[in-house]
Amino acid sequence: MSLAIETNQLTKTYKTRAGQVSVVKNLDLQVERGEIFGFLGPNGAGKTTTIKILLGIIYGTSGWAKVLGEEAGDINVHKKISYLPEKPYYYEHMTGMEIMQFYASLFGIKDKAQCERLLQRVNLGMDMNRPISQYSKGMQQRVGLAQSLLNDPELLFLDEPTGGLDPIAHIEIRDLILKFREEGRTVFISSHELSDVERICDRVAIINKGELVHQGRLEDLLAGGRIEITASGVTQALADKFRSDDVLVSFKGDRLIVDMPDSDSPNEMLDSIRSEKGSVVSVIPRRKRLEDLFLESVRSDNQAKGRVLNKMSDDHNDPKPSAEEETEVGS
Amino acid sequence: MNAILSIAKTTIGEAIRRKVLLIILLIGVLFLVIAPGLNVLSARSSFAVLISFTLGVIQLTGAVIAIVLTVYLIPNEIERRTIYTILCKPVHRWQFVLGKYFGAVGALGLMMLLMTGILLLVFKIMQPTATFDVLGEIARGPVFFFIQMSILAAVAMCFSVFASPIVNFFLSGGVFMVGTLFSPVFQDLANNQNLAGPVKMAATAIHTILPNFAQYNIQNPIINQGVTIQSEQLYYVGLLGYAVMYIAGLLIGAILIFDRREV
Ligand SMILES: Nc1ncnc2c1ncn2[C@@H]1O[C@H](COP(=O)(O)OP(=O)(O)O)[C@@H](O)[C@H]1O
Numbered sequence: 250m251s252l253a254i255e256t257n258q259l260t261k262t263y264k265t266r267a268g269q270v271s272v273v274k275n276l277d278l279q280v281e282r283g284e285i286f287g288f289l290g291p292n293g294a295g296k297t298t299t300i301k302i303l304l305g306i307i308y309g310t311s312g313w314a315k316v317l318g319e320e321a322g323d324i325n326v327h328k329k330i331s332y333l334p335e336k337p338y339y340y341e342h343m344t345g346m347e348i349m350q351f352y353a354s355l356f357g358i359k360d361k362a363q364c365e366r367l368l369q370r371v372n373l374g375m376d377m378n379r380p381i382s383q384y385s386k387g388m389q390q391r392v393g394l395a396q397s398l399l400n401d402p403e404l405l406f407l408d409e410p411t412g413g414l415d416p417i418a419h420i421e422i423r424d425l426i427l428k429f430r431e432e433g434r435t436v437f438i439s440s441h442e443l444s445d446v447e448r449i450c451d452r453v454a455i456i457n458k459g460e461l462v463h464q465g466r467l468e469d470l471l472a473g474g475r476i477e478i479t480a481s482g483v484t485q486a487l488a489d490k491f492r493s494d495d496v497l498v499s500f501k502g503d504r505l506i507v508d509m510p511d512s513d514s515p516n517e518m519l520d521s522i523r524s525e526k527g528s529v530v531s532v533i534p535r536r537k538r539l540e541d542l543f544l545e546s547v548r549s550d551n552q553a554k555g556r557v558l559n560k561m562s563d564d565h566n567d568p569k570p571s572a573e574e575e576t577e578v579g580s
Numbered sequence: 581m582n583a584i585l586s587i588a589k590t591t592i593g594e595a596i597r598r599k600v601l602l603i604i605l606l607i608g609v610l611f612l613v614i615a616p617g618l619n620v621l622s623a624r625s626s627f628a629v630l631i632s633f634t635l636g637v638i639q640l641t642g643a644v645i646a647i648v649l650t651v652y653l654i655p656n657e658i659e660r661r662t663i664y665t666i667l668c669k670p671v672h673r674w675q676f677v678l679g680k681y682f683g684a685v686g687a688l689g690l691m692m693l694l695m696t697g698i699l700l701l702v703f704k705i706m707q708p709t710a711t712f713d714v715l716g717e718i719a720r721g722p723v724f725f726f727i728q729m730s731i732l733a734a735v736a737m738c739f740s741v742f743a744s745p746i747v748n749f750f751l752s753g754g755v756f757m758v759g760t761l762f763s764p765v766f767q768d769l770a771n772n773q774n775l776a777g778p779v780k781m782a783a784t785a786i787h788t789i790l791p792n793f794a795q796y797n798i799q800n801p802i803i804n805q806g807v808t809i810q811s812e813q814l815y816y817v818g819l820l821g822y823a824v825m826y827i828a829g830l831l832i833g834a835i836l837i838f839d840r841r842e843v
């Protein structure tokens with residue numbers, strides 16, 4: 250079976266007053282069926298642009314993109330996918346139920362009971378006859394998820410699905426997304442908030458300024474965590490014995506702190522601490538966090554290209570004050 | 581078909597709640613209601629003046645609503661991103677454009693229906709003896725205004741796939757004014773045997789390209805002076821046919837442009 254999503258050297262170039270800018274550059278993505286794929290990058294990295302190309306809402310300048318084995322934008326593919334845009338907005342005069350029926354009709358679905366079932370599934374059973382204008386952000390996002398399930402999609406595109414939501418809404422949305430995987434769906438989720446993605450993604454791609462800087466299984470990318478051992482009553486001489494290229498040793502007051510890679514076993518070290526009458530206070534595994542990987546990747550990518558990390562946000566505001574808004578209103 | 585209807589229905593629901601449109605409508609209705617009073621005060625108070633004034637109010641209000649409503653239809657969809665949730669479904673772009681257009685026409689129809697109802701009510705109160713025939717005669721004007729506004733909405737729709745709402749407002753307004761005021765002039769020029777070839781051709785070209793809005797002012801005897809009407813029905817069918825062709829042409833243009841546009 251084909252990949253869920255595949256892009257090859259996908260590039261999107263815009264002509265702006267400042268000249269040509271490539272907001273997506275030679276992007277190669279491979280998303281397997283049935284996985285939750287995290288598409289990560291800072292604001293303005295080109296995530297939304299890529300998703301829009303995959304949906305056929307805009308067109309790549311060069312390279313190609315395939316979704317469920319067909320060319321991006323194919324109307325038959327649209328029957329099998331769904332999309333939850335970033336910061337979506339729904340017709341405010343309609344109730345949750347009316348919104349669902351509207352989107353259902355676009356698929357030719359007339360089954361009112363199905364709309365109701367999906368609203369109940371996202372916990373909106375009680376509120377489905379209230380107008381959307383009275384819904385909280387989290388509720389609106391849940392309507393969005395409910396409508397995105399109408400066609401029982403094989404593949405879902407969720408663009409920053411937890412953006413601007415409170416922590417409880419975050420968890421609700423995250424749990425729903427995890428269920429999607431259990432049901433065998435592929436989920437392509439873009440985010441710059443890593444804490445959400447970290448817990449649910451199987452694989453991730455990290456992009457920065459339109460370019461891929463990392464792609465792989467989350468476990469592999471996060472491999473190479475460290476272990477921190479804290480002990481007391483250890484002599485300086487023993488501590489020096491532990492020290493090596495990859496093992497950091499320091500004293501905090503009378504406490505010894507050893508920071509070592511988790512590829513080595515700490516047993517030997519723990520034994521020698523105890524045999525020297527020292528006592529182990531704690532052994533803490535520190536898994537590398539996605540956040541570290543993300544910052545690391547983006548920073549080194551920026552450095553490699555002579556950019557400064559701090560400048561990233563300035564870049565965004567500087568030449569065109571509301572570049573992103575301008576995008577949305579149309580060109 | 582389903583998709584077009586759903587999009588049209590949603591568009592109507594949204595349009596009839598838009599405050600700007602409701603305010604314009606309210607002003608129109610207000611003029612209709614106070615028209616008899618103004619008429620009594622004026623020196624040449626007559627039934628004919630009252631009719632032409634109130635019909636003028638309906639036409640002008642209809643035109644402003646048609647333009648203000650249509651120029652924002654697609655830009656608003658893009659700004660609010662609702663268009664993405666629609667175009668990522670199995671909906672063709674032409675279905676989207678048609679749904680939006682029919683929604684605009686539907687909302688416009690409802691608003692003009694309301695104004696016509698109020699117009700008839702005012703007349704019935706002014707002239708309690710007026711028969712259905714007389715009222716029907718009066719209602720004919722707004723019916724043709726509605727066809728006129730449907731063309732105008734198609735003009736604005738066509739511009740809206742590439743022009744910003746403000747630019748579109750003036751473009752569509754300009755086309756409406758020229759098409760209403762000057763169509764008879766160009767028509768005369770085109771039919772004038774004494775003119776030089778190129779002038780005639782230019783006049784014919786303009787007359788063909790510009791929508792002839794004027795012919796829908798059926799109650800204006802000055803504009804329809806030259807036309808000798810053999811059969812009234814046939815003439816009306818002709819007007820309807822012209823509108824359908826014109827609207828179809830404009831919408832096909834809009835769809836062709838919109839189809840490859842990035843949104
Ligand atoms: N139509 C456009 N014209 C010019 N630049 C654009 C256009 N659309 C998007 N961009 C730019 O492309 C970059 C990527 O945008 P986007 O894909 O929305 O980023 P993300 O979703 O990762 O935050 C931004 O810097 C944005 O300003």
Ligand SMILES: [Mg+2]
Pocket residue numbers: 293296297298335408409
């Ligand atoms: Mg984005």
